[in-house]
Amino acid sequence: MSPQIVGSPAAPSAAAAPDGDSAPAPAPASDRAPVDLPAAAGGEALTATATATATTSAHAKAKAKATVTVTASAAAAATAALPGLPQALSTRARTLAGAVRRRCTDLARIESPSGDVPRLDALAEELSAGFSATGATARREPGPAGDHLVLEWEGQDETLPHLLIVGHHDTVWPVGTLADWPVTEQDGLLSGPGVVDMKGGLAILEGAFALLADLGQRPHRAVRLVVVSDEEVGSPDGRRLVERQLRGAAAVLGLEPPHPDGRLKTARRGSTRVRLTVTGREAHAGNDAQDGVSAVDELVDQLVVVRGLAGQPGTELNAGRISGGSRANVVAGRAEAELGLRFSTVEAQRRTLDNLARLTALRPGARVRTEVLSSRPAWPERTGNPLLRHVRSLAAVLGQQLDGGPAGGAGDTNLPGSRGLPTLDGFGAVGAGAHARHEHIRLDQLAPRIALLAALLAVPLPRLRDRTEG
DSSP, X not given: OOOOOOOOOOOOOOOOOXXXXXXXXXXXXXXXXXEEOOOOTTSOOOEEXXXXXXXOOHHHHHHHHHHHHHHHHHHHHHTSSSTTHHHHHHHHHHHHHHHHHHHHHHHHTSOOBTTOHHHHHHHHHHHHHHHHTTTOEEEEEOOXXXXXXXXXXXXXOTTSOOEEEEEEOOBSOOTTXXXXXXXXXXXXXXXXXXXXXXXXXXXXXXXXXXXHHHTTOOOSSOEEEEEESOGGGTOTTHHHHHHHHHTTOSEEEEOSOOXXXXXXXXXXXXXXXXXXXXXXXXXXXXXXXXXXXXXXXXXXXXXXXXHHHTTSTTEEEEEXXXXXXXXXXXXXXXXXXXXXXEESSXXXXXXXXHHHHTOOOSSTTOEEEEEEEEEEOOBOOXXXXXXXXXXXXXXXXXXXXXXEEEESSOOTTHHHHHTTOOEEBOOSOOEEOTTSTTOEXXXXXXXXXXXXXXXXXXXXXXXXXXXXOO
């Protein structure tokens, strides 16, 4: 392994503005023009964005002026902890991008498929060492499918609610994938199993903490990171750790990859994994076929029924795995299928699962059983979304254009999002091809993501909900 991304020891910084004082960013506009804001205390001129307008009406001018004022306030908050913070973050992030690229490569070379306890535990140890080097206190949480990690960083103001970040270190790729698909860098892309989902995101976060340490900064508030070992199979055990850390959290960020164009994820469909098991009766397929009950035939017929049930509005079905039988000359005594279901609403999820629970055998002598292996509730789009506005304002100050939109997949951010906690996902590496052989990350987007995450850690949050202190 190459060395972890290590920053200088953190040192106390100048007092930051109290949480809730920073103004949210304006809603995005389809056309934006650069506007120079007053220089920060360190002398660096900041650039934000103002809504451009084709009309010269008084209303349009007033709107543009208000937008500049709001973004300027956000820029002022972004430099409260350190004079010239945006310039410092962007410059240092570019310097660290090479180390983060190497770190991602090394993490991807540690194969860690879901369920492979020794390999997952080895990667957990490596991640623990890397994050500890940036100032985290790390602990391993044993799980049936491998150890999870819970890491904590002290904040400048320990009285504030913590910021929760969620991630995972398991992948969908079986051991041996690297033999015919090694991690490769070409044409500005880093390709390999697990680079985008989500070893790139873990490396970027490590880089963001190292960046702050280099600047002598601590996060504005305490930060907790939960890295689970079973996310790719629905977090059946890891969910308890995420849930435990939700209490008192000011906001939740996810390290899953963003949309391919870099947009963050502001909502997710619900998902449920279901095992459909059929038991039949074995018999000689040539001499005594009439005495047998084919579990395979029953399963095939049940899947036709299930496809009809899943054809309801707001529901999608993927029959991901089917197995059954023993030999061609034996009537199959057992068969099963693992189904992946996705739901746009909680109601669609409840309705479909209720229907699946009532499945009955279609032929005498067969038995059918449904079992929910894991389930995540739908996370609906949040109107207004002050957390997204805040992130957009920080991105603008850093010279980035950023927006968000709902995602089709599910993840560990479904849980806080479904409960109304301020939640955003997609802070991982920009790329594409998760779960596919063209999985890759864009190397030119590493530095912007490192700087953005570091800014989110260092800058006070605005008031995100009525009950939240900051």
